Amino acid sequence: MAEKTTNPDAAVTSQAEIDAEISAIHQDYRTQRDAGGVEETNARLNFPPYRSSLLRHPTKSLHHTDPEDIELHSPAFGHRDVSPLEADLTIQHNGEPIGERIIVTGRVLDGDGRPVAGQLVEVWQANAAGRYIHKRDQHPAPLDPNFTGAGRALTGPNGEYSFTTIKPAPYPWKNHHNAWRSAHIHFSLFGTDFTQRIVTQMYFPGDPIFDLDPIYQSITDQAARDRLVATYDHSVSQHEWNTGYRWDIVLSGSNRTWAEEEEEH
Numbered sequence: 374m375a376e377k378t379t380n381p382d383a384a385v386t387s388q389a390e391i392d393a394e395i396s397a398i399h400q401d402y403r404t405q406r407d408a409g410g411v412e413e414t415n416a417r418l419n420f421p422p423y424r425s426s427l428l429r430h431p432t433k434s435l436h437h438t439d440p441e442d443i444e445l446h447s448p449a450f451g452h453r454d455v456s457p458l459e460a461d462l463t464i465q466h467n468g469e470p471i472g473e474r475i476i477v478t479g480r481v482l483d484g485d486g487r488p489v490a491g492q493l494v495e496v497w498q499a500n501a502a503g504r505y506i507h508k509r510d511q512h513p514a515p516l517d518p519n520f521t522g523a524g525r526a527l528t529g530p531n532g533e534y535s536f537t538t539i540k541p542a543p544y545p546w547k548n549h550h551n552a553w554r555s556a557h558i559h560f561s562l563f564g565t566d567f568t569q570r571i572v573t574q575m576y577f578p579g580d581p582i583f584d585l586d587p588i589y590q591s592i593t594d595q596a597a598r599d600r601l602v603a604t605y606d607h608s609v610s611q612h613e614w615n616t617g618y619r620w621d622i623v624l625s626g627s628n629r630t631w632a633e634e635e636e637e638h
């Protein structure tokens with residue numbers, strides 16, 4: 374049985390201190406926005422309550438390149454390269470993974486609301502106990518021998534994608550004392566050109582950890598945060614089999630889904 378241990382190196386900042394920092398930054402943002410300032414749609418790269426963002430956020434402006442030049446070297450994915458079976462994360466091993474079976478489906482759209490077909494969507498996530506198969510994730514929650522937590526799919530003609538998986542649990546991280554991430558699924562999308570590539574996270578509605586999670590809160594704008602939260606969709610749930618969630622992803626424009634590490638220029 375796993376033993377709960379106290380890590381002497383664990384950050385000593387309390388959740389209350391983190392909450393106060395988040396609240397002050399958000400208040401400052403709202404004040405500036407209401408005074409005619411810019412509406413932020415992305416995460417802040419330098420967001421002090423998210424401690425490691427201080428050391429690793431980009432400090433120089435992005436390197437500008439010719440998008441057409443990048444296209445010559447960017448990866449291309451044909452239908453033969455991605456099997457439809459790869460979109461089902463519950464059939465990758467000999468047995469059924471433990472947890473709540475879910476379908477996550479939605480559409481990939483461009484900034485004008487047009488579906489983006491034939492695009493690679495990749496996902497990775499923790500298991501139903503909040504554990505990743507990764508050597509850096511050593512917190513005492515069980516691995517599931519029947520769940521790896523990675524899948525991929527190509528969008529269909531209407532930009533739709535669908536994954537069958539297990540609902541991930543929240544997991545602890547070492548940002549501060551008693552720090553937990555809201556449950557989430559990581560998404561990577563390549564888009565129609567290399568400059569549209571986004572890496573982002575999808576969340577589940579009603580997560581009680583939203584207010585406490587500095588990564589989720591590093592997006593200062595409430596509307597932009599809301600766009601990362603899937604909706605429960607009963608028409609996606611199936612009798613005696615799975616519950617269903619719907620989440621659309623916008624690659625560009627003012628309703629763009631927040632993406633990690635990149636800013637649009």
Ligand SMILES: [Fe+2]
Nearest residue numbers: 498499557559
């Ligand atoms: Fe994660």
